Amino acid sequence: MTLTEKAAEHVPRSARRRRTDPPWWFVLPAIALFAYVVLLPSGRGVYFAFTDWDGLSPDWSFVGLDNFSAMLDDPDALQAIRHTLLIAVAITVIQNGVGLLLALGVNTMIKSRNVLRVFLFAPAVVTPIVTAYLWRNLLGPDGAVNSLLAVVGLGSWQQDWLGDPQLALWSVVAVIVWQFAGYSMVIFLAGLQSIPKEIYEAAAMDGAGPVRRFWWIVRPLLAPAITINLMLSIIGGIKLFDQVYALTGGGPGHATDTISTLIYKDAFTLGEFGYSIALAVVLTIIVAIVSSGQYLVLARNERAAS
């Protein structure tokens, strides 16, 4: 509990209410707008998950939960759900691990730290679809990555990075980490810079080494930055679409299909709108469960740390 909250406790309840809570109907314009632009269309969209609409013809019929039960028998859908969760977890762990290390690195006193910060953040500024197309060329069989490996004498490490179904998913993860590790870094860096130097100095005087300083000072004080980074990367990972679509199109076969790419293909290539909206509903539910669960856990840790 912060100081302001403690101070607020002494103010009589009614007085505080008058002063801090604006009238509830202030929120009406915003809610009306939000309902009209987001809630209403989404609600109407969800309705189609229970129909067999093909996205084109003016009539459709209500099919109840058929689309959802079909999903359980659809190996492509189950595989896509598995890929989605795998990518989300992998990105969350690797991207934030790398981002944190980079942040710790450029938060030191090394000379070129400002230049390094710019370079490391630069990929995050580029549109994901552009980086994905670049990497699609770099990762081709005769692309720059394989050529580089050959030049440095690691020819045996050459791979068909995007064409090998065992590797393709990890290549996609690597490209995303390459692009967004700098983004995580910036958020961590902001957190690190808000930690007062005196605390480090006091700890150092008490004889704490770098590892203990990290664990007992940086980690707890960085908790808000960790929360926001984990939230952003896990949600981004679950709804991942553009990079996968540009890099592999979900292929080879269905080896890198995520829920989002499958939604897109089922809706727009095959015209199974009802089914793909059902998939989208499942995606929404997964995002809601994972992010609220994660938020609760991290918020508790944050409170415990502060």
Next chain:
Amino acid sequence: MRLFRTSALAAALTVALVVGACSSGTNAGSDSDSKTLTLASVDQGSIEEVVKAFEAANPGVKVRFTTSGADQYQQQIRTQLASGTAPDVMTVWPGNGNPGATYVLAKPGYLLDLSDQPWAAKLPTGLKSVAQYQGKTYNAVFGLNGIGAVYNEQALTQSGLKAPGTWTELLTFCRAAAAKGTPAFALGIQDNWVNQLALYALAATVVFGADKDFDTKLQSGATSFAKSPWTTAMAKYQEMDKTGCFQKNPLGTSYEASQDLAATGKTLGIIQGNWVVALLKGKNPSGTFTLKALPATDTPAEFMMPAAAGAGYGVNAKTKNKDLALKFVNFVMSPEGMKVFNTKQGSLPSLSDSGAAVDPAFTELTTYLKDNRTVPFMDQLWPNAKVQQTMLSGLQEIFSGQSTSDKVLAAMDADYKAGA
């Protein structure tokens, strides 16, 4: 209380504004006067010239057009048609089987009946089956395309090899080419639509050369993919891969990259449609490329080539600009329009009186067409888009060892039986 009323008014105003903005938004797509035609096309690189010629022939008329890739276009046109924002004239594929195909769009009534236009009756019989739906013409198909082996003549000469004339020669050719370090054919199946081309080239001879009525039998249920020579075609495609007919790592190679390989002689050729010749010449202007039938058996007399109507143009049934739209479609089908289109696209004209000179690269295809030794692209008469998609991702899975041809053909049968 006064404050409450003000904010309620503000809320009401906001809603009204948003509603207003949205309703005016939906009209934006169709606000055109009778002198402006809207057009959506996939014929990038040729439609520009046709539009220029059309505008020159009709002073004061302006064509607003957009071009996009086939995948993107098919997805976007569906949304536009469903929401009533589609252009006056649009690319429509012949037959059935893809989301932008004639049957698919004509069935829900999105296309204008073009049967009484002067060219409709003149279309060759083979084309009528794919330009019509239930006896009415909906698609102005102006060009024909064929699939075969496109050879880079300079690379071929340099390798000292000769284009193969039989299946056995083909395998020998592949081995010899691979031994010289320049594989026979470039294959870019990272883009999964490319995967159908070699299979269709083989199936034309293996499936349809032996049985011209195969499609009828497939429709009636008398045969299936899994119980027909399609298994042979699949097996031959895989045999070509195992023999080293293609460069390494085809699954990591894009369509674009495969063109580079064939254009620069890193492979001796590429199995593609005639449209690729213009692209190869773009990458290597001094190159000579010729399209030949891909040998699938040891009896050249039974060879067939997949050749079919390319994408044509249909008119939006809800167009407010019907006269101008018809004028444009009729211009496309006139000798002048057809000549510009087919010369630019490197395709063959669909009406014999167009007067367009045919590129010498396609001499063999022209002969096959004349001798009636062609079959439509197989997917054009399949009942839904899923059969083709299952085949395409299935072929990627076969190439990466995740599936077998028996499984893929069985899945195609299941999708085929699911019907429209």
